[in-house]
Amino acid sequence: MTPDAAIRVLAVDGGQSAVRVRHSSGGAAEVPGISWHGPRTLEATAAAIVEAWRVAGAPLVHAAVLGLTTVPDEEGCAHLAGLVAEELGADRIVVCDDGVTTHAGAFAGDWGVALSVGTGVACATRGPADAAPVLLGGHGYLLGDExxxxxxxxxxxxxxxxxxxxRGPSSTLVSAAESRFGAVRGIPIRLHSSERAVDEIAHFAPEVLAAARAGDPVAAAIVDEAVDELALLARVARPAGAQVATPLVILGRLGADLAPQVVDRLNADPGAFDARVPLGDALDGAMLLAHSPAGNGLHVWTRG
Incomplete structure (x- = not known):
């Protein structure tokens, strides 16, 4: 399929906190995200995408690009694409990691390291001579996303x-946790029984950052370790043998808060990185990838 302005494209950024969509005609919407667990995750993901499309006005869609926090295997991609295509009436569905769409949007197809920090963490790196970005880190809330x-x-x-x-030092995080989740003794029960525990816990991160800025040493240690982990991921992602400073963008709702500290940590190695403002976001990247062929991390489903 070649680029054609008459082809209506739906870009999807499917995260754990939110699923965002944007149509090539300009319509957009956001609905609650999906945490990847259990046998019905693909169906729940498809339902969230369809819901967001409907909130956006259910525009005509010829092709959709699904940039997802977690990408299933080939069989799962085909199943998910079929579910979405059936509801949208689309003839072409592209499924890829949201790190791929984030990188494409951030650099408009050029090279560099894109570090996206939201509920989870995605890092995509591409060297000057590489055909496609390589994904590092992440690994989901059970195994990584440091x-x-x-x-x-x-x-x-x-x-x-x-x-x-x-069992631990006193901290203002106790009162912060009670303000968000209720009496501290009941927090484990409430969170373990919640269907959106990952999202609820992720929404406590800004309060940890606020406590750290206010001087709470326990919160400060958590944030400092987070910055170390993100800086380490960026260093590992830097293309081997790079002769010039590697373009770096840090994206995501939490990324915007932590970017100054991460860049400061990376500046310990002068000249390694060139921190930049992203040219676009994951939805912009998805639009760019709508007509790309299969391969290089893109799973393409076509009707018939």
Whole structure:
């Protein structure tokens, strides 16, 4: 398929906190995200995408690009694409990691390191001569996402519970956790029984950052470790043998808060990175990838 302004494209940024969509005609919408767990995750993801499309006015869609926090295997991609295509009436569905769409949007197809910090963490790196970005880090809330909002929020809640038990140092995180989740003794039960526990815990991250800025040493240690983890990921992602400073963008709701600290940490190695403002976001990147062929991390489903 070649680029054609008459082809109506739906760009999707599917995260754990929110699923955002934007249509090539300009319509956009956002609905609650999906955490990847359980056998019905693909169906729930498809339903969230369709809901967002409907909120955006259910515009005509010929092709859709799904940039997702977690991408299933080939069979899962085909199943998800079929579910979405059936509802949207689309003839072409592209499924890829949201790190790929983020990188494409941030650099408008050029090279560099894109570090996206939201509920989770995604890092995509591409060298000057590379055909496509390589994904590093992330690995989801169970196995990784170090430095992301869930990781920070979980650290904050855990520190509050330890302090309340007397197993850890006192911290203002106890009162912060009670303000958000209720009486501290009931927090574990409430969060373990929540269907959106990952999202709820991730939303505690800003309060951990606020406590750190206010001088709470427990919160400060959590944030400092998060910055270390993100800086480490960026260093590892820097293309080997790069002869010039590597373009770096830090994106995401939490990324905007932590970017100054991460860049400051990376400046310990002068000339390694060139921190920049992103040229676009993941939805812009998805639009750019709408007509790309399969391969290089893109799973393409076509009708028939």
């Amino acid at each position: 430095g992301g909002a869930y990781w920070i929020g979980r650290g904050g809640v855990a520190a509050a519970l330890r302090a309340a038990d007397g």
